[in-house]
Amino acid sequence: MSDRLLDRQVRLVEHLTSGAGIFGAERGTSADRTGLGIHGGLLHLEARFSHEKRMAKIEWALTTTLDLLGSSRALIVRDFVEACPPASISRLENARQFHDFLLARWRREAPEPPHLPDVASYELAYATVRAGETGVGHETAALEARPGALRRRPSVVLLRCAFDIRPILEGRASDVGPDRRETFLAVAMLPGADEPLVSDLTSDLFELLEMLDQFADPAVFEDAPELDKLISELAARGLLEVHR
Amino acid sequence: MPDQAEPDQAESVLRAFRESQRAVAKSRPAIGIGYRWNINDWTRANLAQFDVLEITLDHCMNGSEAARAAIFDLVGQIPLTAHGIGLSIGTDVPLDLAYVDEVSAIVDRLHAPAYSEHLAFTRVPGRDLGNLLPVPKTTEVAESIIAKVRGVQSRISVPFLLENITYIFDWPDSELSDAEFLSLICRETGAGILLDVENLYLNARNHGFDPYAFLDGLPANAVKEVHVAGGVTLQEDFLPRPLLQDTHSHPVPEAALDLLDYALARQAPAAIVLERDHRLDAVDEILDDLGRLRARLDRRFGEAHVRPALGPAG
Numbered sequence: 001m002s003d004r005l006l007d008r009q010v011r012l013v014e015h016l017t018s019g020a021g022i023f024g025a026e027r028g029t030s031a032d033r034t035g036l037g038i039h040g041g042l043l044h045l046e047a048r049f050s051h052e053k054r055m056a057k058i059e060w061a062l063t064t065t066l067d068l069l070g071s072s073r074a075l076i077v078r079d080f081v082e083a084c085p086p087a088s089i090s091r092l093e094n095a096r097q098f099h100d101f102l103l104a105r106w107r108r109e110a111p112e113p114p115h116l117p118d119v120a121s122y123e124l125a126y127a128t129v130r131a132g133e134t135g136v137g138h139e140t141a142a143l144e145a146r147p148g149a150l151r152r153r154p155s156v157v158l159l160r161c162a163f164d165i166r167p168i169l170e171g172r173a174s175d176v177g178p179d180r181r182e183t184f185l186a187v188a189m190l191p192g193a194d195e196p197l198v199s200d201l202t203s204d205l206f207e208l209l210e211m212l213d214q215f216a217d218p219a220v221f222e223d224a225p226e227l228d229k230l231i232s233e234l235a236a237r238g239l240l241e242v243h244r
Numbered sequence: 245m246p247d248q249a250e251p252d253q254a255e256s257v258l259r260a261f262r263e264s265q266r267a268v269a270k271s272r273p274a275i276g277i278g279y280r281w282n283i284n285d286w287t288r289a290n291l292a293q294f295d296v297l298e299i300t301l302d303h304c305m306n307g308s309e310a311a312r313a314a315i316f317d318l319v320g321q322i323p324l325t326a327h328g329i330g331l332s333i334g335t336d337v338p339l340d341l342a343y344v345d346e347v348s349a350i351v352d353r354l355h356a357p358a359y360s361e362h363l364a365f366t367r368v369p370g371r372d373l374g375n376l377l378p379v380p381k382t383t384e385v386a387e388s389i390i391a392k393v394r395g396v397q398s399r400i401s402v403p404f405l406l407e408n409i410t411y412i413f414d415w416p417d418s419e420l421s422d423a424e425f426l427s428l429i430c431r432e433t434g435a436g437i438l439l440d441v442e443n444l445y446l447n448a449r450n451h452g453f454d455p456y457a458f459l460d461g462l463p464a465n466a467v468k469e470v471h472v473a474g475g476v477t478l479q480e481d482f483l484p485r486p487l488l489q490d491t492h493s494h495p496v497p498e499a500a501l502d503l504l505d506y507a508l509a510r511q512a513p514a515a516i517v518l519e520r521d522h523r524l525d526a527v528d529e530i531l532d533d534l535g536r537l538r539a540r541l542d543r544r545f546g547e548a549h550v551r552p553a554l555g556p557a558g
Contacts, residue, residue: 005385006336008415009377010368017371037416041482046412049489050375057374089330089366089374090306132309194310 012036017085019078021047054086054094061095061127064168065102065120068113076105092131099124115163115178122165125157125187129196132189145215145243150231152212153241155196156188166200190238199237205230215243272545273470273508274323274515275537279303281311283524290527293534296323298517301359302330304350319354325469325515326356327438331396333406334365334379336388339395348400357514358468360405360438361396363389363426380415381425386432393433405468406430407438410446410490422447423461436468439507442519445500446475446488459507467511470504472496472537473519493522496533501540508544516541 015021015034024044032040055077059066069076084097099120102111111117132155145151161183168178184206186199201209208230221227234240274295279287281303287294297318304312318324328347331340351359364376379385397404408426420428422444430437439462448455474494479486496518504516518533 005380005388006368009336009365010371012377013368013371013373016373016375038413039484041480041484042413044482045478045480045487046375046377049412050373053374085371086374087370088372089302092306130308130310131306132312189309 008036012038014085015043016047016050017081018047019082022051022081023078050086051081057091057094058098060091062098062120062123065099065116065123068116068119072112076102079105092127092133095124095127113177114180115161115165115168118159118161118163118165118183119168122159122161122169122185122187125159126196126198129155129157129187129189146217147244149215149217149243150212150235150240151215151243152209153188153190153239155190156186156209156239158206158210159185159187160206161185169198186237186239188239197238199239205234209234209239212240271512271514272541273513275534275541276322276515276517277530277534278327278517278519278521279315279318279324280521280524281307281314283527284311284314286527290531291322293531294322296325296515296517298325298327298515298519299354299356301326301328301347301350305330305346316353324354324356325517326351326354326359326402327517328359328361329376330366331361332364332366333361333389333392333396334363334377334385335368336365337369339392341395341399344396344399351400351402356402358403358405358436359396359400360407360469362409363406363429364409376409376411378409378411378414378418381418381420381422383420383428386420386425386428390429390432393429393435397433397435403436403468404433405436405438407440407471408443408447410440410443410450412450412487414451421453421458421461423458427461427463427466430466431463437462437466438469438471439467439511439513440471440473441500441503441507442471442473442475442490442496445497445503446490449488450485455503456506459503459510462511464510465512467507467513470507470513470516471519472500472504472516472533474500474533491522492519495529496536501536504537505540505544508541 011034020033021043032038034043066073080098080101084101086094087097088094102120103117106117162180163178164181164183165178166183182203184201184203186201186206186209187196188199189196208227212234218231221231231240235242276294276296276298277287279297279299287297299315299318304315307315326347330343331347333339347359362376363379365379366373366376379389393404393406406426406429408422418425426437429435444455444458447453448458473490473492474496475489475491476494477486478489507513516537518530518537520530523529
């Protein structure tokens, strides 16, 4: 019994998560294409509901990205369904799956509009920081650090964008699209905040922050006044953590 | 043959009925809502409106840091009960013990008096549909689930409850009724029932069975908690008939509250929880639903303006 039931359950879930199940090979027919003896229209409805639920999770994180896909959205989502069956109920995991699928696609064909990869990466970073799923692996390093040592706050996600997407993020998008200009962003959840803070950084600040992956003794910056100034600025923005 | 019982026998039946009613009437259920992070501020501002909040454990596992902190901050402020959506007890594979242990730790932290899950499956190895699916209602499948219920019970410190789900389709080899299947598992394991009256109402309408017979078929006093919710009607050209859908988005239908009334004659749930996942900004509808629930309970239990006891708040 055991194997047979699992086999049937696998066949059912594979069908419900397939393009045929979701997008309507069974539409308008009661034919049972799964061999499970279940009405095709009912299976299509179940598949559609589950898919809509999954897409709502993805949209929670990647709202603007999905909007910007425009008329190609339907086709891309269909391809996504076939390539990436749902593996988790987590909103973030589903968003991450869709993001990774888009990145792979954009390696084969140019994204349209071209600033879409920046927006998608930004939205995923924001959702990740908001969910508190950053900073894994920092604990061990913290144990070995000396008091007063500095590092990048573990919740920070750094984004190097090819376009200045800030107008889009701030809801000031125009028809001409954002300027092609390298932009350096840091997304961080600061203590006591409900929502992540997005900082626009200079390349110097960004590169220093990138390097501060592990705790560093502040004494090393004392002989370099420029670095010391940058450290002060990063600290003032709340992007650094001091080991106590 | 005469239907009426002899006078002495009738009197003793009536007395027994009155006694059972009094026993049930002693325990007026707590009323509350399923906690949702989207309306966290509103929920906290209106805490006095609820006797209990139901926490979805998977939100404690997968929710944002802020949402998790907000949930645990409620401990001690109001009684919390624990509900899960990720166990998938109906998948024909061994229990995910790591998941159960995580659930157990959160249940303890919430000081929840019970932990409920769906009698359903949501995933198979490698794929997680994220939606509740029915299992074939056979004694063989029941036996496999009974073993897993015992496994859950051995790892958690509070009573385990199983919820009747709503389903769009049934398996052709199902041989037991919904009530027989649920009752068999609960009787064998001592698990309680989380009775979702909206699910019962929808299933009865969609699949054409008598919901009152379902309620009659449940063991007395097995229902420990109740869910209520409101959904929509779907009409699609590819469907054989209009289908009621459990969207948790609209006011609770009166027909579902009638089923609740009927259930309360034989059952003494500790809590009745309104589930709402969509159109959460219509908070007036939520309060109105709670008001309608309280009015029903007032009629059954008398107007008690004290908070029912569901155990200490944390």
